[in-house]
Structure formats: C-alpha cells, structure tokens
Amino acid sequence: SRAYGLTANSILAAEIVTADGLHLRVDAEHEPELFWSLRGGAGAPGVVTALELSLFPVPEIYAGSLLWPWERASEVLHRWRDWAATTPDEVTSVARLVRFPSQATVAGPLRGRQFVAIEAAFLGPEAEGASLLAPLRALAPAIDTFAVVPPAGLESLRPDAPGTTPVVRDHLLLSELPRDAVDTFVEVAGAAPGSTLVSVELRQLGGALGRDPGEDGALGRLDAAFALVVAGDATAAAAAAAARHVGVALARFAAWSDGRSYLNLAGRPTDARTAFDPGRYRRLVAVKVEYDPDDVFRPGHRVPVR
Helix, strand or coil, X not given: CCCCCCHHHHEEEEEEEECXXXXXXXXXXCCHHHHHHHCCCCCCCEEEEEEEECCCCCCCEEEEEEEEEHHHHHHHHHHHHHHHCCCXXXXXXXXXXXXXXXXXXXXXXXXXXXXXXXXXXXXXXXXXXXXXXXXXXXXXXXXECCEEECHHHHHHHCCCCCCCCCEEEEEEXXXXXXXXXXXXXXXXXXXXXXXXXXXXXXXXXXXXXXXXXXXXXXXXXCCCXXXXXXXXXXXXXXXXXXXXXXXXXXXXXXXXXXXXXXXXXXXXXXCHHHHCCHHHHHHHHHHHHHHCCCCCCCCCCCCCXX
C-alpha cells in the first residue's frame, strides 16, 4: 500500500444495483459522480456487484514475520519505530501483539504465550530486502518466516493460531508516533490477565498512501503516519467487556490521534463525517440523495439523506 496507495484509486469501473433496481456500469465517463463516490466513499448508494481494477506487475514479494517473546516488546518496538522512519515506499510494515491460546491445536512452544511481531512486505529482490531487515534481525527474533512468495502467499506467513475468533474492533489514525506513544502501546497490548484484548497493532502508513493521486475518488489518501487497530474478544461471554476494553485502549492514544477515521478499519458504527473533509462529505450526501433518496441501504457508516 505504501508503494501503490489506496486500492480505491485503482478502480477503473464498477457495476452497481441501485435502490430502484437499475443495474449500472459506472466509470469516469458514465455516472461520474456515482463512480466518484464508490472510490473510497461511504453511505452505500447501491450494491456493488463487480469491480474492474488496474493491476500492478508484482510477481513476487519478500515478506514475512519476525517474532520475539513479549518481554522484549519495548526494545523491539522502539527499534521498529526508528527503522520504519527510514524505509522506502516499497516497504509496508505492521507491529502487533500476538497472543496464542492455550489449546492443543497450537504448537507447544507457542501455546499460551504472548509475542511481539513485526510483519513486513517488500516489493523488491530478496537480497535488498534482507539488507533492509538487518536492523531488526540484529535483535535475534525467536521466529523468522520471511521468504519470497507470490502475493497470494502473504497470509501463509502470519503465524497465527488456526481458527477465528469474533471480535469487536476499532481504530485511530495517528499523526505521529513519538517514543511515549510506543511505551503506551506496550502498556496497552501487554494488558493484565483478564483483558479481553486479542489484537493490538500499529500499521505503518505514509508513502503513496499520503500522496495526492490526482484523479482520485471520495477518499484519495490518508494523511496519518500510523493506524492503531485494537480488537477484543466478542464471544458471548466477553463481548460487553471487550467493547469497554477497546474504548479504554483507544482513549490512551487520544493525544496522538489526527481526529479522522478510516472506515475500512472502523468495526463499529462510525459517523462518516469523520472520514472526509466537508466538501467531499457534501458530495457524498448529494450522491446518496440522488441514487437512494428513500435511504433503502443503511450501512453502519451512514450518510443520511435528511
């Protein structure tokens, strides 16, 4: 994403069923305002049934995860923060808590343990990628899954436990990541026993994500430096507590928030006005009024027609 920007900017055309049952193919020349709204917008003016996308020549990626015991989280995360500031746009990385459950399906050395993980993808040759990783590998990770893979192989390099857990999730966009914000991340992610948090991560933004792409849609770029994403266990017994814990965790980072939302990371109903500047939001309202005046489609991130 730091090399090529938001996927919304690569949409060339879309097919959509509108509230009155019309099946439209839209692009820059046909229904241009509707097409504009579908490229990163909100409000659901219809149901998208197909997308045509511009592709990029990426046959292989050097990517993977480095894991250390959670006790080394502060050391590792401060190193990652300094390292991320030096990486080229061809590197996109994530720092996160990995907490493995105490289940027989989890490998013995991982079972019931917490790790700090640095995940990254590099659009370039292995030798250059290995050189870029050297400052992190100098900290001697316990697990190293980096390899040359096709894009479809990225998910196989994340050493999470099998299966899925329902979560309540939310986020903040951070304008900066000073050293005390890293310290706060360690405190929040390494919460005491009884916490319902199952995932806390920092996603590196910048690069093409923050540059004006020119002919963009409703959301052309993200101005933030990092995204903080927090998820809690939303199984029936823990859902209410998880919602509280996620909110408390995000509140700890309020000082570094840029005040905007990125709706793809908002796992709870969110005021869509927080994701767009006023002019773009007014255009989204106008599109919603034109194509869904009776408010048939009501997503979690609503753009009201009245």
